[in-house]
Amino acid sequence: MKLVRNISFAIFGLIAVILAIATIIEKSKGSDFAFSKIYGSWWFIALWGILAAVSLAYIIKVKLHKRPVTFLLHLSFLLILAGALTTHLFGIQGTCHVRMEESTNLYLDRESNLIEKFPFQIELKRFQVENYPGTASPMDYVSVISIDNQEISISMNHIGECQNWRFYQSGYDEDGAGTILSVSHDPWGIGITYTGYALLFISMLAFLILPNEGFRKLLSKKVITTAFLLGVAYSPSYAQEGPKTLPKDLAAEMGDLYCYYNGRICPFQTVAKNFITKLYGKSCYKEFSAEQVFTGWLLYPTTWTSEPMIKIKGRAKEALGCNDSYTSYDSFHDNYGNYKLETLLRDIHFGRDTKNSRDILEADEKLNIILMLFNGQLTKIYPYNNGDELIWLSQADEQLPKGMPEDQWFFIKRSMDYLAELAVMKHFDKMKETIGKIKDYQIKNAGKYLPSDNAFKAEKLYNNMDYTKPLAMAFATLGILIFFVYIRFWLKGKPVSKKIKIPLQVTLTATTLYLAFVITLRGYVAGHLPLSNGYETMQFMALCSLVITLCLQNKFILMMPFGFLLAGLTLLVSMMGESNPQITPLMPVLASPLLSIHVCVIMLAYSLLAFCLFNGITALCLQKMMHHNQIEQLHRISHLMLYPALFLLAAGIFIGAIWANVSWGRYWGWDPKEVWALITFMVYALALHNKSIKWFCKPLHFHLYMVMAFLCVLITYFGVNFLLGGMHSYAG
Secondary structure (H helix, E strand, O other), rough: HHHHHHHHHHHHHHHHHHHHHHHEEEEEEEHHEEEEEEOOOOOHHHHHHHHHHHHHHHHHOOOOHHHHHHHHHHHHHHHHHHHHHHHHHEEEEEEEEEEOEEEEEEEEEEOOOOOOOOOOOEEEEEEEEEEOOHHHHHHHHEEEEEEEEEEEEEEOOEEEEEEEEEEEEEOOOOOOEEEEEEEEEEEHHHHHHHHHHHHHHHHHHHHHHOOOHHHHHHHOOOOOOHHHHOOOOOOHHHHHHHHOOHHHHHHHHHOOOOOEEEEEEEHHHHHHHHHHHHHHHOOOOOOOOOOHHHHHHHHOHHHHHOOOOEEEOOHHHHHHHOOOOOOHHHEEOOOOOOOOOHHHHHHHOOOOOOHHHHHHHHHHHHHHHHHHOOOOOOOOOOOOOOOEEEEOOOOOOOEEEEEEEEOOHHHHHHHHHHHHHHHHHOOOOHHHHHHHHHHHHHHHHHHOOOHHHHHHHHHHHHHHHOHHHHHHHHHHHHHHHHHHHHHHHHHHHOOHHHHHHHHHHHHHHHHHHHHHHHHHHHHHHHHHOOOOHHHHHHHHHHHHHHHHHHOOOOOOOOOOHHHOOOOOOOEEEEHOOOOOOOOOOHHHOOOOHEEEEEHHHHHHHHHHHHHHHHHHHHHHHHOOOOHHHHHHHHHHHHHHHHHHHHHHHHHHHHHHHHHHHHHHHOOOOOOHHHHHHHHHHHHHHHOOOOOOOHHHHHHHHHHHHHHHHHHHHHHHHHHHHHHHHOOHHOOO
């Protein structure tokens, strides 16, 4: 039995290592090479088969069937592997291209790249790109095909089925008269795999609930000691010295207009905030609000071009001849009007110069944002309904649609000029009246397409609630400070003083509610759960850590400092790319509730694994102080947390697989993110086999492993996005 055990775990570890190497090879050699030489190769499939056979033998040897839930849990993984093998051997996947009012019975097989035939004819009846109301941003792609006089509708996240063939919307022709469908024929493999998924979810739930299983046994032990159970108005004088702008209340009126921006209709205030945040790194400049800065650039541009408010760094400072971290628009050009970054940008684009290229590219992007304002791309505030669609226009558009009524043409071309004249003459009352006329024009021409009043007000409220950075700094600092306070009480075996604990509990509750409100508000504004990019998922992970801390603060004494610290770190990480990235319409393929569930479950798992990391670091530090009892307690707590963390991770992976099958016709595509999520699961799963791997029975060994294993989480979430790429890059 010992030999069987050693072989099974050795192969298990070997597969994890091969998977990690394969993602690196894929980066350099390409996906096709990695699939043909590793993922889809006979020897790799054989290795999985040997693992399944040896693992089954070991399961039988140790008589795991006497523990039905644990037995079914392991059996579900074998069933999932059997389903994957069936799909590989007997499943068919390909692509089919159909033109309008044409029929075909041909498809291109993905594996062999040979033309194959359907047992029926397919005819494309209709194809339509559905946009978000009042915008040009695609919401869905819909194909209606006919098979044997049966019409079948296919769209993103909506599969068409006929005679055990499944059709998925994959692409379309530029002229809109043709569609590209992914094709799948796998009646047995999907059924076996989904049965394995169902068995996995049922057995995991039973494992956490039933009293005779490992999790409840561990929970019923006296894991913790009693110490754990305690629970401005416009300023004329300044305007003379600095850039000109509107009074704050009048600029706010401008911010109350509608604008077509980033593929959606939003308050002009949103454009203003994104504009200044991109340039300056903050949502206000000196005592000016975002709306004042934006309207200042719009109406008094010559007073702003010399203002040092464009944040630059590194090599860009050297190229522009600046010593400070902030420079002006004027400094980007020399005395002859030549663009100072032009030569460097050319070298970067042709690969001749890559040293600190990001600094140069970021500086160039900021200049282009100002140019976008000047050429009207940021001021599309005039809707025009031609009867077929709603078009958003800017005064700077050189050609307006033909057939536009003369009064509309004149209003679009002249109203902004009139506002500028009034601004120069400081006729602010008339400006307010003109802004009101623009708002009336917007409502008249785009009324039914505009966001509801509640959604509009919600977005303006969200724009004024950008406190992520101070909240992150406060959380991280507080977590570090109270860690030393709490650890002192714990080591002495005393409860934490109520004078310390109660204010922290109030702070924890208040900040949890605040963060939940901000995330909910962003989701309401966006029209979907805010889990579509790295910023949003990190914000949600911060909320998860606070909620977990709120629930377990009276169970584990170090949950409070760990919770604040984790929330602070995740909020800081969320700002690595941007302090608050723009809200954009959701890509059609992402508009699925399965995606939201997938991300939520994964983030909960990562939060619990992060708590195991902090427990491990604390235990390794205490080891030098010879606090063996506390190390043992932390071991039990981490072991306890590892069960739901690992089960949530498994559930998240397989919910993602189901979503991929619904969207693309395959539940596993060996994308680097998928592969590293599997590696992470495999690495952490080893730690739960302490009866088979005695090394994990020693608390210090377990804690050391938890610290090192978290590297897999970091690679899965960050390393893949920044280094390996893949289809999951939108989540980075």
